[in-house]
Amino acid sequence: MAQTQDNSALFAAISKAADQYPKPEGVTFSYGTAGFRTLGSRLPSVILRVGLLAVLRSQRLNGSTIGVMVTASHNPEPDNGVKLVDPAGEMLEQSWEAHATKLANCATTADLIAAYESIATALRINVNAPASVVYARDTRPSGPELIKALETGLAAYGSQIKVSDIGITTTPVLHYVVKATNDKTGLYGTPTIEGYYVKLATAFQTLVGNRGPLAPLYVDCANGVGAIALADFQKHIGELLPLKAINTDLDKAGALNYQCGADFVKTKQQLPPSVAAAGYLSAPKTHACSFDGDADRIVYYYLRDGKHFRLLDGDKIAVLAALFIGDLIARAGLTDKIKLGVVQTAYANGSSTKFINHRNIPVTCTPTGVKHLHHAALRYDIGVYFEANGHGTVLFSDEVLETLKNAEPESPDQKNAIKNLIALSEVINQAVGDALSDLLLVEVVLAHRGYGAEEWDESYEDLPNRLVKVEVPDRSIFLTTDAERKLTSPAGLQALIDEAVSKVELGRSFVRPSGTEDCVRVYAEAASSSAAEGLAITVSDLVKEGAAKVAAEKAGTVA
Numbered sequence: 001m002a003q004t005q006d007n008s009a010l011f012a013a014i015s016k017a018a019d020q021y022p023k024p025e026g027v028t029f030s031y032g033t034a035g036f037r038t039l040g041s042r043l044p045s046v047i048l049r050v051g052l053l054a055v056l057r058s059q060r061l062n063g064s065t066i067g068v069m070v071t072a073s074h075n076p077e078p079d080n081g082v083k084l085v086d087p088a089g090e091m092l093e094q095s096w097e098a099h100a101t102k103l104a105n106c107a108t109t110a111d112l113i114a115a116y117e118s119i120a121t122a123l124r125i126n127v128n129a130p131a132s133v134v135y136a137r138d139t140r141p142s143g144p145e146l147i148k149a150l151e152t153g154l155a156a157y158g159s160q161i162k163v164s165d166i167g168i169t170t171t172p173v174l175h176y177v178v179k180a181t182n183d184k185t186g187l188y189g190t191p192t193i194e195g196y197y198v199k200l201a202t203a204f205q206t207l208v209g210n211r212g213p214l215a216p217l218y219v220d221c222a223n224g225v226g227a228i229a230l231a232d233f234q235k236h237i238g239e240l241l242p243l244k245a246i247n248t249d250l251d252k253a254g255a256l257n258y259q260c261g262a263d264f265v266k267t268k269q270q271l272p273p274s275v276a277a278a279g280y281l282s283a284p285k286t287h288a289c290s291f292d293g294d295a296d297r298i299v300y301y302y303l304r305d306g307k308h309f310r311l312l313d314g315d316k317i318a319v320l321a322a323l324f325i326g327d328l329i330a331r332a333g334l335t336d337k338i339k340l341g342v343v344q345t346a347y348a349n350g351s352s353t354k355f356i357n358h359r360n361i362p363v364t365c366t367p368t369g370v371k372h373l374h375h376a377a378l379r380y381d382i383g384v385y386f387e388a389n390g391h392g393t394v395l396f397s398d399e400v401l402e403t404l405k406n407a408e409p410e411s412p413d414q415k416n417a418i419k420n421l422i423a424l425s426e427v428i429n430q431a432v433g434d435a436l437s438d439l440l441l442v443e444v445v446l447a448h449r450g451y452g453a454e455e456w457d458e459s460y461e462d463l464p465n466r467l468v469k470v471e472v473p474d475r476s477i478f479l480t481t482d483a484e485r486k487l488t489s490p491a492g493l494q495a496l497i498d499e500a501v502s503k504v505e506l507g508r509s510f511v512r513p514s515g516t517e518d519c520v521r522v523y524a525e526a527a528s529s530s531a532a533e534g535l536a537i538t539v540s541d542l543v544k545e546g547a548a549k550v551a552a553e554k555a556g557t558v559a
């Protein structure tokens, strides 16, 4: 009886909060690959409701801290978004995405309360239990208003829950803070932004050893929150690695991700105009990198012979990291004990996969999206995962860390290799892909190898490739299998694609519906640029015809 009364007080408070942020009419929200993402002005009600779900999730997990990140990553400035972070610093468990979508789409406050109650009942959650939520946002202008909506929702619980605002920071820092907060051993690191910098800086100093100071590095911050992280981090490493930040304008309207950042560089395959104009890369042996708007993605590049743009994307980073770690494992005498593997998606360039396989490192292919790669990487003792677009990290299992800490080295070289492997596990963000942490990883490997970007680039040559966006009446008819490499629907389309691919030297092509945009994506690669282009066009045409056929059939049925 008492319980029911308590609930009604809580639901009245939640209703009062939700009434202030009604759902906009005519919009259907969906918790996609990386949370909710759309125009920031549409999102206040969604953010409030995501806050409510964060509380439920925390209660379900015995009060573990859940993270809420308000960001739209590389999207244009007017967009915003929100995603939830699970206790180990991972993306929200997939089965909960449907709950998020459900709450976000309730038309009225009464519907919202009913949906909230039904989730709580189905999952046996005591809605009066304690909970803990930590949140952050990037630099988008719509951020403060959205955080206000989040706080309004969370305030409905009063002192029943613990709420912590860590302010404006990068997505990976929020993931770190969530993981560190929930780490009962206290070994992962201090659960603050400062704790993150200290952890990375300490491990980086160990890894650089007497190789420093390293050459200055130009970093395009996409006019986003990475600029803040970079400046703060610099204070912790002094001149050991001078970080020359470019595109750091956080106040200029429309500047975020505009003609700069990792997504621009990867999709346009060119330098950001700001970098080109400043001539940073014309000096020999200089390379640069770009973060995306929330600093969880990074790509590198340089000018070959001072002229030709060369991209060093997530695939190249994966190769650099995997080979280096493989060598350290061998030097540590632990080849039999530690299983190293690489995780990629179908977008990984075929040459990279072949190159890694030739070095006897197993490769797993998963569907697109960090959560898929992350879970597959957990199956290795040390799992290197990267999407070609620059999202990625390296995961060390608890058992490996134990093995390393208890190893009894038989030589100074073994001891050194073990020390470096442990430091790598600390410099690399174990929760999620992290541009800053990946940057440190790359610079460490280059310093150890004595490589510049040219030597790194020599590992393998990318096969020419094309990525095409195809607009179709209904992308939901495109269903995939085999880690998105094959279509199962529309019926018969895959056979036609296979036939087109078989006619092209080193041809490979696949089709998948986008998880973030209303389109279907076609990827094609081949031995030559013109063949890749031709294959992409052929497959795009097949997709359009297939989609039109299904639409016509449906129209026929209805008629």
Ligand code: 16G
Pocket (backbone or CB within 6 Å): 033, 034, 368, 369, 370, 371, 387, 389, 391, 513, 514, 515, 516, 517, 521
């Ligand atoms: C999201 C994913 C990214 C993926 C991209 C694919 C996260 C954090 N982000 O941005 O990993 O590459 O979606 O977009 O998972 P698409 O489905 O539109 O091709």
Ligand code: MG
Pocket (backbone or CB within 6 Å): 073, 074, 292, 293, 294, 295, 296, 297
């Ligand atoms: Mg991002």
